[in-house]
Amino acid sequence: MVFILDAMKFPEGFLWGTATAAFQIEMGRGEVDPNSDWYVWAHDEDNIRNGLVSGDLPENGPGFWELYPEDLKRAKEELGNNAFRMSIDWSRIFPDPTWDVPVEVTFDPDGNICHVEVSEESMRLLERRAHQSSVQRYREILEECRRLGLTVLLTLYHWPLPLWIHDPIACRDDVFHATRRGWIDQSTVIEFSKYAAFIAKTFGDLVDVYATINEPMVVSGAGYLNKKSGFPPGLENIDLFIRVSKNLAIAHGIAYEQVKRWDRVSSSNYGPAYVGIVHCPQYYEPHDKDSKDDVEAASFVEYIQNEWFLNMVLKGDFDLNIDRIIDRDEQRPNLAKGCDFIGINYYMRNRIKAAESKIPGFPGFEIVPCTENCTDMGWEIYPWGLRYELNWAYKLYRRPLMVTENGIADAKDEKRSDFLLSHIREIYKAITEDGVPVKGYFHWSLIDNFEWARGFKMKFGLYKVNYETKERTPTKAVQVYKQIATASLH
Numbered sequence: 212m213v214f215i216l217d218a219m220k221f222p223e224g225f226l227w228g229t230a231t232a233a234f235q236i237e238m239g240r241g242e243v244d245p246n247s248d249w250y251v252w253a254h255d256e257d258n259i260r261n262g263l264v265s266g267d268l269p270e271n272g273p274g275f276w277e278l279y280p281e282d283l284k285r286a287k288e289e290l291g292n293n294a295f296r297m298s299i300d301w302s303r304i305f306p307d308p309t310w311d312v313p314v315e316v317t318f319d320p321d322g323n324i325c326h327v328e329v330s331e332e333s334m335r336l337l338e339r340r341a342h343q344s345s346v347q348r349y350r351e352i353l354e355e356c357r358r359l360g361l362t363v364l365l366t367l368y369h370w371p372l373p374l375w376i377h378d379p380i381a382c383r384d385d386v387f388h389a390t391r392r393g394w395i396d397q398s399t400v401i402e403f404s405k406y407a408a409f410i411a412k413t414f415g416d417l418v419d420v421y422a423t424i425n426e427p428m429v430v431s432g433a434g435y436l437n438k439k440s441g442f443p444p445g446l447e448n449i450d451l452f453i454r455v456s457k458n459l460a461i462a463h464g465i466a467y468e469q470v471k472r473w474d475r476v477s478s479s480n481y482g483p484a485y486v487g488i489v490h491c492p493q494y495y496e497p498h499d500k501d502s503k504d505d506v507e508a509a510s511f512v513e514y515i516q517n518e519w520f521l522n523m524v525l526k527g528d529f530d531l532n533i534d535r536i537i538d539r540d541e542q543r544p545n546l547a548k549g550c551d552f553i554g555i556n557y558y559m560r561n562r563i564k565a566a567e568s569k570i571p572g573f574p575g576f577e578i579v580p581c582t583e584n585c586t587d588m589g590w591e592i593y594p595w596g597l598r599y600e601l602n603w604a605y606k607l608y609r610r611p612l613m614v615t616e617n618g619i620a621d622a623k624d625e626k627r628s629d630f631l632l633s634h635i636r637e638i639y640k641a642i643t644e645d646g647v648p649v650k651g652y653f654h655w656s657l658i659d660n661f662e663w664a665r666g667f668k669m670k671f672g673l674y675k676v677n678y679e680t681k682e683r684t685p686t687k688a689v690q691v692y693k694q695i696a697t698a699s700l701h
């Protein structure tokens with residue numbers, strides 16, 4: 212291994228970090244946040260009874276809210292990292308509605324929100340409205356990162372929505388009569404822009420690198436196309452899926468503008484505001500390469516999962532009838548506001564088999580279950596796919612990239628070290644042999660955490676967590692990551 216590490220010299224300034232999300236790590240010590248859709252969703256008895264969610268509760272989590280000093284110290288000292296990806300939960304900052312904070316909203320001729328103006332006066336209102344102890348705690352966490360020399364990549368929205376915006380149970384039970392409908396309604400885009408402006412203004416002195424949204428295609432796909440996914444609001448409705456995806460794409464652009472406007476303070480070479488989105492292109496392959504139907508199904512899944520959303524955000528191509536042709540009225544360059552980098556979350560290869568279609572007009576498909584090289588999630592380990600996706604994203608969108616997530620659920624700690632090394636090698640090849648500008652790598656995750664619908668059973672941490680005592684224990688991969696990170700830090 213020493214030989215491999217010596218041979219890998221990453222570009223100067225490369226960010227080495229771990230990735231986390233607020234809801235998955237914070238609770239367990241200190242103040243519980245019951246004010247989000249995910250909190251209510253995870254507690255809902257029908258969801259638990261129907262096996263949609265595990266029954267594990269986020270308030271029994273790792274307790275980063277209080278234990279952050281020791282966790283960040285691990286990242287710095289034991290992993291040799293120089294960066295850290297974290298998110299802020301919107302419901303912690305604004306547990307109560309911000310509807311009445313006035314902003315000026317501009318719509319395009321088709322009724323899409325194309326600009327939101329937050330005035331100084333409205334910012335003062337937001338500052339008064341924000342939950343002060345949460346603001347204070349996030350500031351302490353960010354200051355600790357700075358003190359340790361960890362460059363923060365801050366995600367504004369990593370899935371939980373405030374309850375006053377989204378009632379997931381009412382939506383699950385009767386979405387057409389529900390009133391708080393999250394990303395289905397454009398009003399959420401307006402509230403998101405206030406929240407984004409507030410975060411950029413409040414923490415801009417400590418943060419330069421932002422991701423607006425984490426994996427929008429999981430929010431819309433798992434939430435609105437697959438009742439059994441265990442994600443709120445658990446619907447299957449193609450029109451809602453398209454509407455939510457479109458609103459998320461618009462929300463990225465509007466939030467991008469807010470962060471650029473309100474963060475005027477540089478704290479690193481990336482400053483004042485380097486703003487991207489985090490997407491999750493996986494490697495898709497037809498189950499049988501000689502079957503025309505499988506090939507077609509795989510190509511459809513690849514298009515819709517990997518490309519469709521980024522085309523909206525980066526090119527303003529809103530292919531809303533999903534026919535792969537951008538008609539004149541689907542061209543919306545005014546909604547593509549910008550994206551300084553693309554975050555790539557890469558986990559697996561998926562083999563796709565044609566199946567009966569559930570949506571008229573679209574090819575049906577199923578994912579063939581993993582049989583070899585599988586993680587505890589049942590995902591197939593396939594490192595070369597990461598190099599492929601990095602090349603793919605750069606070729607299509609010509610933006611710098613960051614690997615914002617990559618990791619493995621591996622309770623026995625048998626495969627994690629190889630997983631880490633083999634994926635980092637592929638990144639290295641993408642940079643040095645293919646010329647792809649990859650700026651950083653964030654391993655998912657620093658510590659075991661609340662894996663959404665699957666709860667605590669899935670162990671993604673470089674450190675194991677004992678949920679009773681909150682004690683952390685290093686996995687074997689800690690040493691491996693430290694060697695890689697420190698060997699290439701200049």
Ligand code: BGC
Nearest residue numbers: 232425426429556616655662
């Ligand atoms: C998400 C994380 C999640 C991880 C593993 C990503 O889709 O951003 O929140 O825990 O994958 O499933």
